Amino acid sequence: MSQPALPVPDNRERFPELHPALDANAALAEANRCLFCFDAPCTAACPTHIDVPRFIKKISSGNLRGSALTILDANILGLSCSRVCPVDVLCEGACVMLRYNQKPIEIGRLQRHAMDYFYASGTGLPARPPRSTKPVACVGGGPASLACAAELRRRGYTVTIFDNRPLPGGLNTYGIAEYKLRPSDSLREVELVRSLGVEFRQAEVGATVSLDQLEKEFDLIFLGAGLGAMERLGIPGEQLPGVIGALHFIERYKTFPGFQVGRRVVVIGGGNTAIDAANAARRLGAEEVHLFYRRTEKEMPAFPFEYHNSKVEGVRFHWLAQPLEIVARDGRAASVKFAETRLEEPDATGRRRATPVPGSDFEVACDMVIPALGQSRFIAVLHESRGIELEGGSIAVDRPTGRTANPRYYAGGDCVNGGREVVDAVADGKRAALAMARQLEGSTNG
Amino acid sequence: MADLTTNFAGIRSPNPFWLASGPPTNCGEQIMRAFDKGWGGAVWKTIGDPIVNVSSRYSSLDWNGQRMMGLNNIELITDRPIAVNLREITEVKKRYPAHAVVASLMVESKRETWHDIVKRTEDAGADGLELNFGCPHGMSERGMGSAVGQVPEYACMITEWVKEVARTPVIVKLTPNITDIRAVARAARRGGADALSAINTINSITGIDLDTLTPRPNVGGRSAHGGYCGPAVKPIALHLVQQIASDPEVGLPISGIGGISGWREAAEFILLGCGTVQVCTAAMRYGYRIVEDMIDGLSNWMDEKGFRTIDDLRGMSLPKITEWKNLDLNFKIVARINRDTCIGCDLCYIACWDGAHQCIHLDGHALPAGLEAASRARISPTPIAKLDVAALPHGITPPVRIPRVDEEECVGCNLCWLVCPVENCITMEQVDTGKPRESWAMRTGGPA
Ligand SMILES: Cc1cc2nc3c(=O)[nH]c(=O)nc-3n(C[C@H](O)[C@H](O)[C@H](O)COP(=O)(O)OP(=O)(O)OC[C@H]3O[C@@H](n4cnc5c(N)ncnc54)[C@H](O)[C@@H]3O)c2cc1C
Ligand SMILES: Cc1cc2nc3c(=O)[nH]c(=O)nc-3n(C[C@H](O)[C@H](O)[C@H](O)COP(=O)(O)O)c2cc1C
Ligand code: SF4
Ligand code: SF4
Ligand code: SF4
Numbered sequence: 001m002s003q004p005a006l007p008v009p010d011n012r013e014r015f016p017e018l019h020p021a022l023d024a025n026a027a028l029a030e031a032n033r034c035l036f037c038f039d040a041p042c043t044a045a046c047p048t049h050i051d052v053p054r055f056i057k058k059i060s061s062g063n064l065r066g067s068a069l070t071i072l073d074a075n076i077l078g079l080s081c082s083r084v085c086p087v088d089v090l091c092e093g094a095c096v097m098l099r100y101n102q103k104p105i106e107i108g109r110l111q112r113h114a115m116d117y118f119y120a121s122g123t124g125l126p127a128r129p130p131r132s133t134k135p136v137a138c139v140g141g142g143p144a145s146l147a148c149a150a151e152l153r154r155r156g157y158t159v160t161i162f163d164n165r166p167l168p169g170g171l172n173t174y175g176i177a178e179y180k181l182r183p184s185d186s187l188r189e190v191e192l193v194r195s196l197g198v199e200f201r202q203a204e205v206g207a208t209v210s211l212d213q214l215e216k217e218f219d220l221i222f223l224g225a226g227l228g229a230m231e232r233l234g235i236p237g238e239q240l241p242g243v244i245g246a247l248h249f250i251e252r253y254k255t256f257p258g259f260q261v262g263r264r265v266v267v268i269g270g271g272n273t274a275i276d277a278a279n280a281a282r283r284l285g286a287e288e289v290h291l292f293y294r295r296t297e298k299e300m301p302a303f304p305f306e307y308h309n310s311k312v313e314g315v316r317f318h319w320l321a322q323p324l325e326i327v328a329r330d331g332r333a334a335s336v337k338f339a340e341t342r343l344e345e346p347d348a349t350g351r352r353r354a355t356p357v358p359g360s361d362f363e364v365a366c367d368m369v370i371p372a373l374g375q376s377r378f379i380a381v382l383h384e385s386r387g388i389e390l391e392g393g394s395i396a397v398d399r400p401t402g403r404t405a406n407p408r409y410y411a412g413g414d415c416v417n418g419g420r421e422v423v424d425a426v427a428d429g430k431r432a433a434l435a436m437a438r439q440l441e442g443s444t445n446g
Numbered sequence: 447m448a449d450l451t452t453n454f455a456g457i458r459s460p461n462p463f464w465l466a467s468g469p470p471t472n473c474g475e476q477i478m479r480a481f482d483k484g485w486g487g488a489v490w491k492t493i494g495d496p497i498v499n500v501s502s503r504y505s506s507l508d509w510n511g512q513r514m515m516g517l518n519n520i521e522l523i524t525d526r527p528i529a530v531n532l533r534e535i536t537e538v539k540k541r542y543p544a545h546a547v548v549a550s551l552m553v554e555s556k557r558e559t560w561h562d563i564v565k566r567t568e569d570a571g572a573d574g575l576e577l578n579f580g581c582p583h584g585m586s587e588r589g590m591g592s593a594v595g596q597v598p599e600y601a602c603m604i605t606e607w608v609k610e611v612a613r614t615p616v617i618v619k620l621t622p623n624i625t626d627i628r629a630v631a632r633a634a635r636r637g638g639a640d641a642l643s644a645i646n647t648i649n650s651i652t653g654i655d656l657d658t659l660t661p662r663p664n665v666g667g668r669s670a671h672g673g674y675c676g677p678a679v680k681p682i683a684l685h686l687v688q689q690i691a692s693d694p695e696v697g698l699p700i701s702g703i704g705g706i707s708g709w710r711e712a713a714e715f716i717l718l719g720c721g722t723v724q725v726c727t728a729a730m731r732y733g734y735r736i737v738e739d740m741i742d743g744l745s746n747w748m749d750e751k752g753f754r755t756i757d758d759l760r761g762m763s764l765p766k767i768t769e770w771k772n773l774d775l776n777f778k779i780v781a782r783i784n785r786d787t788c789i790g791c792d793l794c795y796i797a798c799w800d801g802a803h804q805c806i807h808l809d810g811h812a813l814p815a816g817l818e819a820a821s822r823a824r825i826s827p828t829p830i831a832k833l834d835v836a837a838l839p840h841g842i843t844p845p846v847r848i849p850r851v852d853e854e855e856c857v858g859c860n861l862c863w864l865v866c867p868v869e870n871c872i873t874m875e876q877v878d879t880g881k882p883r884e885s886w887a888m889r890t891g892g893p894a
Contacts, residue, residue, distance in 0.1 A: 028511060031511075032510050032511035035791050035793065035867055037790075037792060037793065038791070038795055038796035038814070038817075039792055039796075039808075039814070039817045039818050039821050041790065041844075041847065043821065043822070044821040044822075044824060044826060046826070047825075047826050047827055047828060049821070049822045060510070089828060089829050090828060096789040096843075097789075098841070099789040099841055099842075100789050100867065100868065301830065400825065417827065421828045424828050
């Protein structure tokens with residue numbers, strides 16, 4: 001597989017990898033530690049159910065291609081997952097070795113070892129000739145659609161992916177922190193999916209291509225459109241130069257050479273995206289990065305290890321603070337006004353509301369503000385025109401099949417689960433593909 | 447402090463740890479360094495007409511990431527002139543009078559040749575002789591080594607020749623490459639041997655290079671079978687030692703050899719009747735320094751168990767080995783799993799299902815395939831802290847993964863206990879069958 005020339009900056013020096021590769025000796029020693037559990041709990045915990053002991057034993061036996069194919073069979077994005085999965089709460093968190101000598105097997109890095117071998121070998125995957133069935137469209141070119149398309153294509157169905165951005169890959173290409181996954185690696189996976197025979201078209205469904213057109217050309221449609229734009233803060237000063245949404249910020253530094261970060265940066269939010277943006281700002285050279293969250297460390301939705309990393313990066317955390325206004329000087333953001341908050345008793349969902357304390361305002365000087373307050377969902381149109389049910393702002397599906405209320409539409413990934421991890425999107429896409437294959441099989445036979 | 451001094455068939459040494467004949471005992475300079483490190487004795491690298499060795503000479507069996515579980519060699523006897531070896535023996539004995547220096551010998555099967563080498567070696571000052579009837583490669587093609595050790599009549603004859611002139615104790619080193627090792631041991635005794643040593647190396651081919659398709663070790667594109675030793679051969683060596691130690695027709699002191707790399711193995715050989723032990727591979731691998739823990743570990747263990755001398759423990763395990771027909775058919779043990787230490791790997795479960803008697807169960811599923819299918823069908827999203835029920839805290843095994851033993855069905859085979867990675871998690875416990883002791887021999891009317 002030849003690598004495409006990439007219009008992306010090389011940020012390698014500023015962003016050394018969080019989980020660097022294992023060398024061959026270390027990988028072998030680590031692989032030999034695995035007990036080869038039966039009905040392995042790591043496999044059960046992996047959302048895509050990669051047969052972990054099987055691929056690890058193939059590393060110890062020196063069968064690296066077999067190892068890689070074991071991974072790709074279950075998870076076509078095995079490369080990015082090996083780098084971005086929060087393994088502490090997934091496979092490695094379930095490893096029995098935690099109860100043996102406290103040191104779980106480094107499954108993520110072993111997976112990466114096999115994946116790196118596979119991509120370096122250049123051997124690729126066998127492509128299957130297309131069968132004479134009606135074709136499938138996938139909306140969005142992120143992990144969910146890539147997994148769905150690959151699974152269908154490997155079963156012989158013809159698939160076309162529609163993505164509205166210049167480069168496919170979704171948040172794997174545009175969103176995930178650089179020290180975890182580089183856009184070039186995301187694009188290698190896109191190329192692998194393309195090599196299976198999946199077609200890619202750059203187009204915005206609902207704009208450049210209408211749903212009607214799609215339905216005419218394709219038998220079944222998979223929705224893997226992700227979450228869409230960031231939520232607004234809804235406070236004065238939000239439009240000022242120097243204010244940049246977290247996702248936009250991440251996308252810019254990853255793909256825009258010469259992008260400049262501020263010297264004193266304020267990040268607002270307590271999720272993993274806020275943390276990624278704050279870390280990136282530090283790595284890009286910001287002298288001070290202050291992260292403000294309206295609740296406390298205990299309620300913060302970010303994973304504990306992300307929080308820990310961020311403290312190591314030098315990000316300073318401030319709890320119980322809610323933004324009121326972004327103040328301008330010379331037409332640019334120059335400070336943020338906050339109010340201190342107080343936590344109420346837990347409500348029915350167990351969450352503690354934060355309410356501002358009157359008269360507690362304070363101001364923080366800065367030259368860049370990065371709001372990172374979760375993400376909004378852009379699926380209302382599908383609901384209105386295609387009868388696709390929603391649930392809490394996400395597309396409602398039958399979980400085991402990914403089927404929506406409209407029998408021609410399936411869905412998966414962030415637009416269904418409200419925003420989880422890459423591996424969840426892959427699992428969703430794969431499950432939907434299996435159900436779609438069954439449906440297509442039924443319709444050709446019947 | 448335990449007393450480790452030994453008197454082996456008249457050869458005295460400060461402890462029972464001898465270096466076996468091989469590369470670590472190739473020359474005087476080496477042996478003196480070994481004595482400085484603590485070795486009690488050394489059997490000189492086999493002396494005879496100097497040979498020419500090939501390159502390469504060794505290959506090994508690596509296992510599960512560990513090097514040299516077993517070692518194979520195609521090296522022959524010494525490549526140094528007899529006179530040089532003898533001169534060095536004299537020097538070592540002069541400087542280390544309290545240590546045991548035993549000369550290993552192998553010459554042409556001629557009476558005069560044997561007489562000559564025995565006299566010269568004893569004149570040089572060796573404390574004893576070891577007749578190498580065991581080398582399984584190269585020398586045997588020339589009518590020596592295991593070519594002698596595999597034919598009881600030859601072994602007896604050459605031992606007789608040696609005893610005609612020998613003044614020091616004569617040890618016959620046995621080859622394991624034979625159907626019944628007792629036949630040669632008895633022959634050595636008939637020939638007048640004072641002691642035996644066992645085992646020499648086992649015929650082997652350790653493996654094949656899958657790129658060149660040439661077995662290892664590779665000598666210019668070809669290979670030959672070699673002799674196997676190291677940790678992998680210990681069980682075979684222990685069995686052969688037990689065979690000769692228990693044979694009333696043999697009744698000679700034994701120096702135990704084969705796969706000894708620490709005090710534990712040494713203790714095992716002594717418990718099966720050995721008076722000294724010899725080590726080759728472990729010293730090749732790690733150097734002479736390993737003897738320190740052999741001495742230290744053995745004396746600590748002896749102190750703990752109340753053994754004062756090597757003779758106190760020698761042979762203690764021999765009466766505990768009998769023939770199968772005498773084992774109690776009514777003795778029953780069953781596996782019990784300690785739920786507090788089980789880590790939930792379920793290796794015991796699959797081992798019992800596929801390799802034993804299908805009596806370990808995981809509740810909720812009748813067959814292993816059902817368990818796997820259920821796990822793979824599960825939708826397991828990434829847990830998000832604060833949103834999902836927190837996953838079970840580390841350190842607690844999910845109860846569904848802890849297997850249950852059906853004690854009625856358990857045959858007490860030990861397999862699950864052997865595969866369990868956690869020390870003492872599975873214990874094999876005796877259950878009362880309420881029946882008196884009864885062996886197969888008793889059942890079929892033979893003597894108990
Ligand atoms: C900052 C950040 C950091 C993250 N870090 C991690 C991490 O460390 N580990 C991890 O596992 N996960 C992480 N995630 C989450 C992960 O990126 C997502 O869960 C995953 O990418 C979801 O995949 P998806 O295919 O559902 O959606 P996306 O990756 O969002 O892909 C959707 C694609 O569809 C396109 N699209 C949308 N609408 C249309 C349309 N109408 N027509 C055509 N195309 C359309 C979008 O442009 C996008 O390319 C992170 C997310 C963010 C935002
Ligand atoms: C490289 C090598 C050379 C050996 N040479 C001799 C020898 O010359 N004479 C001999 O009696 N035994 C020789 N042996 C056998 C050892 O003395 C010993 O019997 C055997 O290796 C088993 O012991 P171990 O498991 O401690 O190595 C040799 C073994 C090795 C590995
Ligand atoms: S995909 Fe992620 S969760 Fe699954 S085994 Fe690999 S690293 Fe672990
Ligand atoms: S749980 Fe750990 S030890 Fe068991 S198979 Fe998985 S990685 Fe290996
Ligand atoms: S092998 Fe041991 S640790 Fe593993 S499940 Fe069985 S009893 Fe538990």
